[in-house]
Amino acid sequence: MTSTPTDPANADFLALEEIHAAALRALPAEVAGYLESGAGTEQTLRANREAFTRWVIRPRPMSGVTAPDTSTQVLGIPLSLPVLTAPFGGDGLFAPDGHLAVARANAACGTASIVPEVGTFSYAEVAAAAPAAARIGQLHPYESFDSVAKRIRAAGYTALCVTVDCPVMGFRVRSRMSRFRPDPVVWSGNVVHDGTPNITETYGNRIVQSWTWDRLTEAAARQDLPWIAKGILTSEAAEQAIGAGASAILVSNHGGRQVDPAAASLDVLPGIVETVAGRVPVLLDSGVRTGADVFLALALGADAVVIGRLAAYGLAAAGEHGVRRTIELLTEELRTLMILAGTPDIPSVAPATVARRAPL
Template identity: 70%
Template sequence: MIDSLYPREVDFAALDEIRKAALNGLPDDLADFLEGGAGTETTLRANRSAFERRVIRPRPMSGVSAPRTDTTFLGIPLSLPVLTAPFGGDGLFHKDGHLAVARANEAFGTVSIVPEAGTYSFEQVAEAAPKAARIAQLHPFEHFEQGARRIREAGYAALCVTVDCPTAGFRVRNRVNRFDPDMSRFAGNTAGEDTPDVAEMFSRLVAHGAPAWDWTRLAEATAECGLPWIAKGVLTAETAERAIEAGASAVVVSNHGGRQLDPAPASLDALPEVAAAVAGRVPIALDSGVRTGADVFLALALGADVVVLGRLAIYGLAVDGEAGVRRTLELLAEELRTLMILAGVGSLADFRASLVGAR
């Protein structure tokens, strides 16, 4: 006899419940920092609209009852086709920041992209959860080689290079709020000898005319780093091709969560073009706008191998640290598996574009 149709003894029963609790618990200016985008936030809205304009085409009587969600990404095993994003300032949302995120990922069998501008260093996160701290982010700045060496020595398997951030986006909410966060929360990787000062690092992001890298310089730097690298910030076939030519082992279709160029293409709208250009040569990740298991399903069907969670992971972190992120992953996995059963998708290898239609 079933006592209850739905679980009752849980703190959070749905992803949107986690989001609302997170935003309700944050100061207004920090909530705006989390939720806001660049410019008039056209790209921010487009990211959600791109998912909402698409539907999953059901396949009844498929015989699928226990779909598999395990996969690998750059040889890294995953229980779910999900990575968490390299969001900086993580200690603003919870004192344990990416330590908690990585521990949740490790417990669930997923992986963190550990940020350069995080509260904790690459080494600290790797020590806290070595099975999850497998990818680390760098920006193409002059300390790139030194950062890559630290990442390699800390045992990471790959670099994630953010290629769409030569300068910070024009983020109106932060300007209007005169947002002034504790910069130490971004300084976990800038506290050692021969590391850049955090204020100097961020001044480069907002200064126009600062030295900017091109693909040739990035190819030279990554060729010396001794690790495979991922190009994060790809929205066109041309950029995907240039990244692969420069030596990228994977690409992330991303508009930085709507926080950089505005207006820009929605990541999901850009995904088919990028997938066609890549043509299976390297794996593809997608971020920006992902909020549900249905969004993960649509991204996988349209050509992504994995998705990257930014704001969704932060909501979980903000409400309950490691347990909140773990609950977020549990709900995401439960919804994805439900949809795979309803659409007759037995494993990630069975995803294809014909599963998606237009509303």
């Protein structure tokens, strides 16, 4: 029997857009709205995609490259592809096994997960499902930071990812208008009732105490793990994050879900890469939808990219299989472009391989 993209269990998805379409067919309207929407009037959300259209790849005919090597590493974590999956909360809304499935798909592909604090499953559950992929635990700079970081370390993770752009949830107009209030269980995988205020209650009530870099410096120094500063959009913030001890920077506007209007991640990447000047790795997320986007981000100085919605589309379309096909298709597309651009490996995807699109 042949499978079709409408047979999710083993659908033979042949393009990422097929997975996106299948995800939108599978999800209830308000969940699709939660996934697809951004903050405010969604200018940042749109800008993230538009930024990728301002660059072109410079082909290199007759380069002799036939089997490009897409492997790399970030913070000592080996990756078959310079891609990690993002910490997206509420994952059980997209498929019952949420980030368990994402991590299993990553393990099968040789990539890795950044596992969210407000996910449906605990750090330990995701690590048990796929220890090879559950490498980075995301958390918020918040009162429970020490105890949450301790649980991440105890579950065997290699690094922390501290979300610095979310002292309060962005003003999410579409979710407000759809009265989107799912069962809190989808955010509660890491909620423990130990007397300290927990993240889901406090976010719900909008009473999170906003931290400073000084406070984060101290809290992060108490942990015995390298950490990524997630949500950097300016050179000043990159400098402050490095000053606070960050081991990597994630250039991100949270997929357009926080500040609106804000700069597209890709637009600010080259300036931040220049400021960072090789002191720590620089990652990018927000708006990555294709292998070409991965190529452009690497060429503009990212060491790896992080995929949020793209991974969630795979999850919603066909669970673990859908995420796995997403990563496989990203790999195939990136490899194709690396051959056409004559880049044999990831370090050779350098600024000289791209150019600004000529104005119309």
